Amino acid sequence: MQIKIVSRSGKSKNLPLTIDIPADATVEQLKQAIYNEVPKYYPDRQRLTINQLVLQEGKLLKDYDIKEGDSILFKDLGPQISWRTVFLIEYFGPILFHPLFYYFKSQIYGEDFRHSEMQTIAYYMIMAHFIKREIETLFVHRFSHSTMPFFNVFKNSFHYHALSGINLAYWVYGPWNAAGKRGSEREEWLLWTCMGVFAWAQISNFYTHIILRNLRPPGTRVRKIPYGYGFNLVSCPNYLFETIVWFTVSILTKSIAAWLFLAAGSTQMFLWAIKKHKSYRKEFKDYPKNRKAMIPFIA
The missing domain is CATH 3.10.20.90 (Phosphatidylinositol 3-kinase Catalytic Subunit; Chain A, domain 1)
Incomplete structure (x- = not known):
């Protein structure tokens, strides 16, 4: 025809x-x-x-x-770029900027100092998070849309390169948080609690990504109702666990920059969760009615 x-x-x-x-x-x-x-x-x-x-x-x-x-x-x-490439570019920013601020402190801050225990733990937590994200992008994620408009990569990257990259690294690793400085020390229980919650949230986030991956056969755009760990409470537990990750970083560092990134990121993820939740309920007539979008029992 x-x-x-x-x-x-x-x-x-x-x-x-x-x-x-x-x-x-x-x-x-x-x-x-x-x-x-x-x-x-x-x-x-x-x-x-x-x-x-x-x-x-x-x-x-x-x-x-x-x-x-x-x-x-x-x-x-318009010209397109693959979502996988976009994610790799986004997460590479923090992986580049955090080591620069952490290891070249005398050149950046104009003085030499010894990092506090908080700064060191925060550095390895943040690096572990973004390296995990890069690995998931390469080997775990299956995308429902293969590409996005090319010029959006600059807008998307700003969130990570500027907020969780340059801005966060500058304020967390500065001499005002150095060893021996007032306010830089953290109680032992707080350090271990933050590391423990961070590790649990990271593993939980990874596991939800595996569940989502297994819903979609390779090379397809199949959509199914996700069940299992976290999904029995909310439609987007991956966003919930991601928010908890950055909440622990904010508690550990007490940095306004960390709280800013948490606020920006969690707000955006909540909006995405609401949209995805509504899409699930519209597409699947048997979608569980007791699930919330991102925050258990609330919204």
């Missing part, structure tokens, strides 16, 4: 375009056909809609009641 592809903005010189495609074709096949006609528009760059519905990959055109002669709106999403 013949389908007309029309530019949503009306500004593309390559559109409108008429595509010949089988009646039982998939959305992926339609995107590939458009790409064959206009190589600039590779599949990940395309957003197709009909009757205000976005055509989802993994579905047939007939699922949207698309017939001979119908017109489909096309939007160019």
